[in-house]
Amino acid sequence: MNGIGASPGICIGKAYLVEREGVRVIPQYEINGRDLAAETTRFKAAVKKASDEIAAVMAETPDELRGNSSILEAHKALLKDKLLYGKVLTIIETDRINAEWALKRVSTEIAAMFAQMSDPYFRDRAEDVNQVTDRIMRNLTGSRNRNIAAIDKRVILVARDLSPADTSQIQLERVKGFITDKGGRASHTSIIARTLEIPAVLGLHNATQTIRNDDIVIVDGTSGVVIVHPGEQTLLAYEERRARYESYRAQIRRRSHLPARTRDGLSVQVLGNIELPEEVVSVLDHGGDGIGLYRTEFQYMNRSDFPSEFELYDKYRDVVEVMGGRPVTIRTLDINGDKAVTLEADRSETNPALGLRAIRYCLKKPEIFKSQLRAVLRAAAHGQVRILFPMISSLEEIQAARRLLEEAARELAREKVPHQHEIPVGIMVEVPSAVILADVMVREVNFFSIGTNDLIQYAMAIDRGNPDVAHLFHPLHPALIRMVRRVAQVAHQEGIEVHMCGEMAADPIHVPLLLGLGIDELSMAPASIPAIKRMVRMVSAADGQALVQDALKLNKVRDLVRLMDEAYGQLVAQKVYGEMGQEREKNDP
C-alpha cells in the first residue's frame, strides 16, 4: 500500500487497530414480558459496574488532582440520575426493548436538550452526560474498553485518524509506528510522529479495512510504503535498511551540538518545536539551540476543568529550567477545530479553522488567558522566556493581548509573586492579513515567527488534513516565498528578528532559500535539527541570496521545486542524508 510518508524511518511489528467511537452499531431488539426483569437487572448491573469503575479511578487519583476527581463524583452521581437511570428503566419496561436501545434513546434525547442551549459552557455539559452513557453502554455491550492508553505491547497503531486527544493518551514508548486512513504531511499526527521519531504513513484511505489486528506490518515512513504480511526476503531487506537508517541517525546526531554557521560565517539558530514538556530532552539530545515553539494546548486537553495557574507554571518552569538559559518560546493557547479543548469546544462551529480559536478565543475568555500569561511571566523568572501570540490578524489583537500581559505583570508585582515582566513579545505570522499589515504590526512586537503550515492553509485555501487536496499543500509556492520575503524585509528594516517554525523549516532543501530570505532562526521537530544544522554548515548566505533572486523569477511550484533540486538536491541527498538520501521521498507535484 502506498500513502504519504509523514515521518521518516522504518519499523516492523504487529498491527493494533484503534476503532472509532460511534461506528459501533447498537443492538436493538424487543424483549418479551417474561424477560423484562432480567433486562432491567442487566442494565442495573452495567450501571453498578460503571459506578465501581469511576470509584476505582477516583481512589487512584492523587490528592493534588482532587480538582479533577470531583468531576468524577459528578459523573458517578449522573449514573443514577432520574432523567437517565430512571428513564431507561421506564422505557425498558413500557416499550419492552433491550437496555442498549433504551439507553441510546434516552441519551439522544438528553443530547438534544443540551444542543438547544445558548450558553456554550452549559451546552458542552452534554459531554459529561455522553461520557457517562458511553461507559454504561460499554458495560452493556461488553465491548472491551478501547483505551489506547492501555496498550501493553509494542505495536504499530492503525487508525482512521488520530486526534490530538487520542495521541496524548498513547503511551508513546509502546508505539513503533503509525498508519492512518486520513491525514497528510502537515497533519497533527504527522507532526507528533516526527517529533517523537516514530515512522508514520498517513492518508492510506482503507488501511483500517485491509489490515487486521496482529497482522505483521512493515511501515516505511521515508517512502510512504506499507507492506502487510511481508515475505521472508522482504522482511530481511527491510530489517537491514532499518539498521542502516538508525546508525546513520546516530552518526548525524553526534555532530549536532556544535553551533550552525554557514560557510561565509552567518550564524543560524536552530531550535526545536515541542508539545509535551517531556520532549525538551529530545530537543537537547538533537542539539537544539532552544525551543522555538512550545505548543501549550496539551495541558488543556482530556480534562473537564481548566489547569490552574500553578499547574501551568510548574510545567513551563520545568521546560525553562531544563533548557538552562537557552530561549524558550511559549506560544499561548491555540485551540482550533483540530485541537478541541474538551471543556470549551464549540462543536457547532461549521468551520473551526476560521472560527473562535487561538488569540480570538483567549481575548474572549480573559480569565483563562490571564492565568496562562501569569504562569508564563512566573516561569520567565527561571530562564530566558519569550511569549508568542498565535493567529494574529489585526493590530487590535496585539494591543489587547499586550494589555492583558501588562495587567498580569502588574498583578504579580502587587502580589509580590516572583516573575520576569521584561520578556520578548512576538506574534505568529500565519494569517495573510498579518503579512499585509506586517509593516504596522512590526512596531508593536519584538519578533515575528512565521508559521508556514497555517499560512499556506489560509493563503492557498487548502485543508492540509484532506488527502484529496493535501498534494497542493507545498511550501515552495511562489505566493508563500513572496510573503516570507515581505515579512523578513519589514522585520529587518525595524531591526527585529524573524523566525520560522513551520514544517518548511524542517526540510534541508529549503535552508539556502530561507537563509537568503533572511530568516534568523529556524525551529522544527527535534528529530530534524541535526540534518538542518548539517545543511547550514554546507551552504553560504550569499548563495542563498542569489537563489532568492532566481526563485523570484519563477511562477510555478513545479519550477521552484526543480530550481531547488538542481541547486541543492545532490548536496542534500549525498551529504546531508548520506546513503539514506537515495530513499528520500520525492514529493514533487
Added chain:
Amino acid sequence: MEDLACTLHIVNPLGLHARAAARLAAIAQEAVGAVWIQSQAGRADAASIIDVLTLACPQGSRVTLEIDNPADRPILERMVRMVQNGFGEMPGDGHE
C-alpha cells in the same frame, strides 16, 4: 406558604455547572417530597443533575428553590446555604 420557597442568586463564577448540580441533587434526593428549582428558563427537578443543568444558570442568575413537603424544610435550608456559599468554590478558597 412563603417558607416553602426561597429565591436567591447564583454567586459562584462557574454557575450551576455539573459538579455544583451534583451536590445540589445529592441533598435534594434526601427529601421526602419533590424539590424544585425554578429559573427564568423554567422549572427543574432539583434531584436530577441533568434537569438542573438544562436550566443553564450562569453566575448572577436568580433561582427559586421550592419544596412540596413542609417536612423538607431542613433540606431547603441546606440547599440555600450551599448556593449562598457558592458551592465552596469561590475565588480564594480553591486556588493555589
